[in-house]
Amino acid sequence: MSSLTPIAKNLWTEEAEPHLIGGRLPSGEIVFPMPEGDAAAGVEPYPLLRKGTLWSFTSQEFRPKSPYEGPGEGPHDFKPYLLGYIELPGEVIVESLIVDAAIGDLKLGMPMEFVIVPFNAVHTTFAFRPEKQS
Amino acid sequence: MSDVYIIGAGIHPFGRTAGRSGREQGVFAVRQALADAGLEWSDIGCAYGGSASSGAADIMVNELGLTSLPFVNVANGCATGGSSLASAKYAVASGAFDLALATGFDKHDRGAFNADPASYGLPAWYGQTGMMLTTQFFALKIQRYMQKYGISRKTLGLVAEKAFRNGAKTDHAWRRTEVDLDTILNAPMINDPLTKFMFCSPAEGGVALILASERKMRELGADGVKIANISVRSRPPHSFEVFQAGISVTEGGKPTELASKAAFEGAGIGPEDVDVAQLQDTESGAEIMHMAENGFCADGDQEQWLAEGRTEIGGRLPVNTDGGCLACGEPIGASGLRQVYENVQQLRGRGGARQVPGNPKIGYSHVYGAPGLSAVAILER
Numbered sequence: 350m351s352s353l354t355p356i357a358k359n360l361w362t363e364e365a366e367p368h369l370i371g372g373r374l375p376s377g378e379i380v381f382p383m384p385e386g387d388a389a390a391g392v393e394p395y396p397l398l399r400k401g402t403l404w405s406f407t408s409q410e411f412r413p414k415s416p417y418e419g420p421g422e423g424p425h426d427f428k429p430y431l432l433g434y435i436e437l438p439g440e441v442i443v444e445s446l447i448v449d450a451a452i453g454d455l456k457l458g459m460p461m462e463f464v465i466v467p468f469n470a471v472h473t474t475f476a477f478r479p480e481k482q483s
Numbered sequence: 484m485s486d487v488y489i490i491g492a493g494i495h496p497f498g499r500t501a502g503r504s505g506r507e508q509g510v511f512a513v514r515q516a517l518a519d520a521g522l523e524w525s526d527i528g529c530a531y532g533g534s535a536s537s538g539a540a541d542i543m544v545n546e547l548g549l550t551s552l553p554f555v556n557v558a559n560g561c562a563t564g565g566s567s568l569a570s571a572k573y574a575v576a577s578g579a580f581d582l583a584l585a586t587g588f589d590k591h592d593r594g595a596f597n598a599d600p601a602s603y604g605l606p607a608w609y610g611q612t613g614m615m616l617t618t619q620f621f622a623l624k625i626q627r628y629m630q631k632y633g634i635s636r637k638t639l640g641l642v643a644e645k646a647f648r649n650g651a652k653t654d655h656a657w658r659r660t661e662v663d664l665d666t667i668l669n670a671p672m673i674n675d676p677l678t679k680f681m682f683c684s685p686a687e688g689g690v691a692l693i694l695a696s697e698r699k700m701r702e703l704g705a706d707g708v709k710i711a712n713i714s715v716r717s718r719p720p721h722s723f724e725v726f727q728a729g730i731s732v733t734e735g736g737k738p739t740e741l742a743s744k745a746a747f748e749g750a751g752i753g754p755e756d757v758d759v760a761q762l763q764d765t766e767s768g769a770e771i772m773h774m775a776e777n778g779f780c781a782d783g784d785q786e787q788w789l790a791e792g793r794t795e796i797g798g799r800l801p802v803n804t805d806g807g808c809l810a811c812g813e814p815i816g817a818s819g820l821r822q823v824y825e826n827v828q829q830l831r832g833r834g835g836a837r838q839v840p841g842n843p844k845i846g847y848s849h850v851y852g853a854p855g856l857s858a859v860a861i862l863e864r
Binding site: 356357360371378380381382385404405406407408409410411413414415416417418419430432433434436437438439440441442443444445446452457468474 | 594597599600606607608609610611612613614615616619622623624626627630631671672673674675676727728729730731732
């Protein structure tokens with residue numbers, strides 16, 4: 350995994366326990382992702398919470414067309430994946446891949462935690478997974 | 484503003500037509516609409532139309548005739564048809580023109596639509612990681628809705644079963660074979676909880692509507708249906724729409740609710756007055772949620788409505804009488820106008836095997852599309 354690079358720059362913080370980077374508007378509202386270009390004027394980068402609750406979820410059972418750059422070569426080695434929205438309390442609801450779970454494990458409102466995972470042969474990406482009981 | 488009527492309606496059958504371009508399907512529909520109204524192309528004063536992937540609509544004049552009319556190209560996603568109709572209506576209502584054309588057509592590749600993140604102002608990673616699919620949005624929206632309001636998977640299946648049953652009775656539909664509930668529920672999953680038969684597919688087709696002032700309609704002795712009102716709305720703050728990497732924790736409004744409310748208020752009628760409705764059903768869940776967003780029932784009541792068959796052709800409020808997007812497929816530029824075409828046919832009593840009984844007087848149509856647009860048209864006989 351050490352040879353993999355993030356799918357995008359400045360999407361999450363570079364630290365032992367990374368945070369997704371959202372934006373704080375002058376009004377105080379938190380948005381995700383951090384706006385770019387002229388839209389970023391007056392918006393402060395804002396590290397988002399690492400824990401939240403599941404707002405909705407679904408599965409992706411067929412291989413998306415371009416611009417999808419997921420693992421594998423084509424339809425023959427496509428593995429369905431899960432995705433959903435995670436509500437970060439008081440901040441924003443972010444869309445994310447969901448890992449370490451089966452569709453039947455997922456329930457609205459369940460605790461979820463942030464994680465960086467390998468995505469394809471060259472990149473890592475962000476995801477959420479059901480919070481591990483310690 | 485004066486009243487505006489639809490006096491001609493034409494359609495090229497939806498589905499797949501090898502060897503005929505999207506624009507040619509549009510021209511086919513225009514010629515049918517002209518014949519229906521008893522008009523020549525040279526009679527039309529102005530035109531509005533569009534397609535998402537079959538080129539500019541104004542090129543149709545090559546085939547229809549170089550009459551020098553003003554022809555405005557409309558590109559408004561799934562609301563292209565609704566926007567064309569609204570523009571044509573305003574052109575006639577203002578008194579600038581007596582006869583206007585609203586048309587839309589398309590011809591899409593097989594498989595789900597793929598969108599370009601940059602054209603929606605989104606970062607590349609959103610598409611690269613596989614989260615920018617319209618089908619996912621509808622699944623995510625209905626998944627939450629089902630759990631919040633107690634909608635069952637069976638009800639999702641009943642919506643699709645009805646669509647194919649109605650499509651089997653419709654000349655212009657693509658899917659003309661009934662599919663039973665078990666087959667629908669047990670079909671391969673696309674995006675949980677939605678199976679293959681619960682999604683519409685990109686398709687081909689063309690629709691044309693000819694609008695006339697009341698004076699012109701009477702002069703021609705045409706069989707017209709009045710446009711009681713049209714409303715087009717884009718998204719309000721904090722709404723939840725297609726292609727959003729982040730949603731506000733504050734719950735916002737919905738473009739469909741805004742368009743519906745404005746259309747009803749402007750028409751001076753309410754949901755209880757509607758006799759037949761065409762609601763955007765890109766998938767089964769959309770029809771269910773749009774029943775409530777358009778004011779026809781409370782959230783959660785759909786479970787009982789479907790169980791009792793209230794949205795069947797013989798029910799209290801027939802919904803998607805031609806099989807909707809599920810049975811007709813979705814050629815983006817034509818889809819919204821197909822709904823209006825279907826209401827025109829129903830209100831004129833030309834529905835054939837799918838005719839709503841009891842001489843329906845009020846027809847309602849609704850489209851929804853990325854990035855959060857809605858158009859509602861109410862017709863009155």
